[in-house]
Amino acid sequence: MxxxxxxxxKGVSFDIEEGEFVTIMGSSGSGKSTLLHIVGCxxxxxxxxxxxxxVAVSSFNKNELATIRNEKIGFIFQSYNLLPRTTALENVExxxxxxxxxxxxxxxxxxxxxxxxxxxADRIQxxxxxxxGGQQQRVAIARSLVNDPVVILADEATGNLDTRTSxxxxxxxxxxxxxxxxxxxxxxxxxxxxxxxxxxxxxDGKILRDENNNKVNQAADMLxxxxxxx
Amino acid sequence: xxxxxxxxxxLKAISLNKVRALLTMLGVIIGVASVIAMLAxxxxxxxxxxxxxxxxxxxxxxxxxxAERQGGVRLNRNDMQSLTMDDFxxxxxxxxxxxxISPQVNGSGQVISGSENWPSSIYGVDPDFLSIRVWEVTxxxxxxxxxxxxxxxxAVIGQTVVENLFTxxxxxxxxxxxxxxxxxxVIGVLAEKGENTFGQDQDDVVLAPYTTxxxxxxxxxxxxxxxxxxxxxxxxxxxxxxxxEIMRDAHQLSANATEDFEVRSMxxxxxxxxxxxxxxxxxxxxxxxxxxxxxxxxxxxxxxxSVKERTREIGLRLAIGAKGLDILTQFLIEAILxxxxxxxxxxxxxxxxxxxxxxxxxxxxxxxxxxxxxxxxVCAITGIFFGWYPARKAxxxxxxxxxxxx
Numbered sequence: 001m002x003x004x005x006x007x008x009x010k011g012v013s014f015d016i017e018e019g020e021f022v023t024i025m026g027s028s029g030s031g032k033s034t035l036l037h038i039v040g041c042x043x044x045x046x047x048x049x050x051x052x053x054x055v056a057v058s059s060f061n062k063n064e065l066a067t068i069r070n071e072k073i074g075f076i077f078q079s080y081n082l083l084p085r086t087t088a089l090e091n092v093e094x095x096x097x098x099x100x101x102x103x104x105x106x107x108x109x110x111x112x113x114x115x116x117x118x119x120x121a122d123r124i125q126x127x128x129x130x131x132x133g134g135q136q137q138r139v140a141i142a143r144s145l146v147n148d149p150v151v152i153l154a155d156e157a158t159g160n161l162d163t164r165t166s167x168x169x170x171x172x173x174x175x176x177x178x179x180x181x182x183x184x185x186x187x188x189x190x191x192x193x194x195x196x197x198x199x200x201x202x203x204d205g206k207i208l209r210d211e212n213n214n215k216v217n218q219a220a221d222m223l224x225x226x227x228x229x230x
Numbered sequence: 231x232x233x234x235x236x237x238x239x240x241l242k243a244i245s246l247n248k249v250r251a252l253l254t255m256l257g258v259i260i261g262v263a264s265v266i267a268m269l270a271x272x273x274x275x276x277x278x279x280x281x282x283x284x285x286x287x288x289x290x291x292x293x294x295x296x297a298e299r300q301g302g303v304r305l306n307r308n309d310m311q312s313l314t315m316d317d318f319x320x321x322x323x324x325x326x327x328x329x330x331i332s333p334q335v336n337g338s339g340q341v342i343s344g345s346e347n348w349p350s351s352i353y354g355v356d357p358d359f360l361s362i363r364v365w366e367v368t369x370x371x372x373x374x375x376x377x378x379x380x381x382x383x384x385a386v387i388g389q390t391v392v393e394n395l396f397t398x399x400x401x402x403x404x405x406x407x408x409x410x411x412x413x414x415x416v417i418g419v420l421a422e423k424g425e426n427t428f429g430q431d432q433d434d435v436v437l438a439p440y441t442t443x444x445x446x447x448x449x450x451x452x453x454x455x456x457x458x459x460x461x462x463x464x465x466x467x468x469x470x471x472x473x474x475e476i477m478r479d480a481h482q483l484s485a486n487a488t489e490d491f492e493v494r495s496m497x498x499x500x501x502x503x504x505x506x507x508x509x510x511x512x513x514x515x516x517x518x519x520x521x522x523x524x525x526x527x528x529x530x531x532x533x534x535x536s537v538k539e540r541t542r543e544i545g546l547r548l549a550i551g552a553k554g555l556d557i558l559t560q561f562l563i564e565a566i567l568x569x570x571x572x573x574x575x576x577x578x579x580x581x582x583x584x585x586x587x588x589x590x591x592x593x594x595x596x597x598x599x600x601x602x603x604x605x606x607x608v609c610a611i612t613g614i615f616f617g618w619y620p621a622r623k624a625x626x627x628x629x630x631x632x633x634x635x636x
Contacts, residue, residue: 037630040549042549042629042630043630062553062554063553063554063555066548066551066552066553066554067551067553069549069550069551070550070551070552071551075549075550077546077633081542081543081545081546081633083543083546084246085246086242086246090242094547094550095550095551097235097236097238097239098235098547098550098551098552098553098556099551100232100235143550147551
């Protein structure tokens with residue numbers, strides 16, 4: 001408290017290439033949230049630099065950061081963060097409302113496409129309370145896709161879901177990654193990390209391990225292997 | 231484009247909380263409606279006073295002697311002998327700003343006809359008097375200048391006198407009456423004028439040639455007053471100045487001598503009464519404004535709660551690329567929309583309330599366009615003023631803290 005400075009991250013340095021699927025793991029207090037905020041342009045590092053899509057954003061002000069978030073980043077949260085009593089379509093359209101270059105027709109078209117990609121084309125007029133947790137997270141994923149971001153950042157995106165549904169969501173992420181979407185997934189569940197090609201493990205603000213995953217689990221296959229619930 | 235999107239977002243946010251928005255509006259609605267209704271009542275009573283005074287002859291000018299003090303005792307105006315037929319002659323001849331002019335002497339006494347009697351007043355005037363007071367003779371005719379010159383014992387009587395003397399409904403015209411035992415022949419009956427603004431019965435009067443009243447009833451040769459009417463209402467002020475000048479001349483007053491007469495126009499009376507009713511209006515509007523202020527505070531309260539309640543939503547909007555200015559604008563638009571919608575409903579309600587007051591309570595009302603404009607402007611400003619602080623607070627939120635807010 002007071003004058004004491006806490007270094008949430010120390011000497012962390014890595015690159016993420018286009019088309020990668022990276023999970024960031026670590027226990028609570030390991031600095032993974034701070035890292036996510038910096039990667040997501042929600043926060044600025046006190047020292048060091050961060051570049052996204054070749055643009056160094058360390059010197060950007062709040063408004064410039066907001067524009068970067070709007071155009072280059074797609075966020076997915078643990079608690080979905082959908083607007084209540086608002087249809088799936090309107091929720092997905094939201095990021096584009098803050099981009100004055102997108103026309104109304106274009107906005108609607110792109111939102112519909114995004115909802116189609118997550119398999120919710122038949123649920124566009126449903127409000128969050130009329131959707132299951134998995135469906136709500138799919139809407140959130142569609143929202144993150146709608147601005148065609150450089151990177152999708154997921155913060156414990158499966159944390160509120162049961163195993164089966166979280167595998168379904170992971171399967172969707174793997175599908176998107178197969179379409180060359182760059183995904184950074186923050187989690188503390190090792191089995192989720194098993195679906196990504198690379199895992200960075202943080203401890204006390206430092207990188208403990210940064211390794212490639214040689215045998216990536218396919219969420220779709222694991223779903224098939226699961227006993228069918230009735 | 232951007233502002234249009236923000237408008238869309240704000241509209242959506244309001245529509246998600248319709249009942250709350252409506253309740254918030256209620257303060258503004260009541261405030262605006264009461265300001266409009268109060269102003270309409272104030273304005274209406276002012277106009278009705280003006281209309282009543284006008285019916286007495288709005289460009290009427292009265293010249294009366296100034297009541298002097300003698301040994302500390304203020305004398306009765308009617309005992310002053312300073313106003314004479316000379317003054318009347320001077321005024322009649324020297325000014326072009328007066329269209330009608332009549333001498334006036336007043337007396338009071340008992341009117342008798344047959345077995346009936348009634349206490350009343352007698353006005354000694356000339357035929358111009360009717361034009362000055364905007365009055366008509368409904369039955370029979372007014373006496374003529376010749377009858378004035380001859381000091382004929384003829385009279386024109388008001389409705390109240392007719393009712394009290396001719397109880398069997400006989401035609402008063404041609405009948406004889408006695409005023410303080412002087413016989414007069416009734417040659418005409420005045421149209422009913424009703425009570426004036428001060429509750430005085432204007433129909434309780436007997437009109438007779440001033441010469442007759444001077445000689446037969448009062449036994450005086452001076453005048454109690456001179457009444458005249460300016461050529462138009464606009465010229466009334468100039469006429470008053472002109473009359474004052476002529477009178478000063480006629481009375482040979484030096485430049486710094488105080489006047490021994492008094493010239494008054496209806497305009498002064500109107501402004502005296504208007505200022506009283508202005509005070510009332512200000513009072514009413516002050517009370518109504520307080521409710522408008524409370525309405526504004528209601529908006530601030532709800533917006534403030536709304537910002538707290540929607541902190542996570544604001545965090546999300548910031549995370550997906552909304553700028554601080556976007557959030558500020560959204561909340562400000564919400565506040566302004568609520569207050570303006572409230573304002574429109576308030577105006578409609580205020581107008582309906584005014585209509586009901588006019589139709590059911592029979593109070594005179596008058597809706598002025600400025601009252602609508604003012605109350606509407608005030609409520610728009612209220613929206614901006616009271617919406618600003620919560621909106622500012624929302625826009626200053628840190629996205630990370632806002633997203634984590636429980």
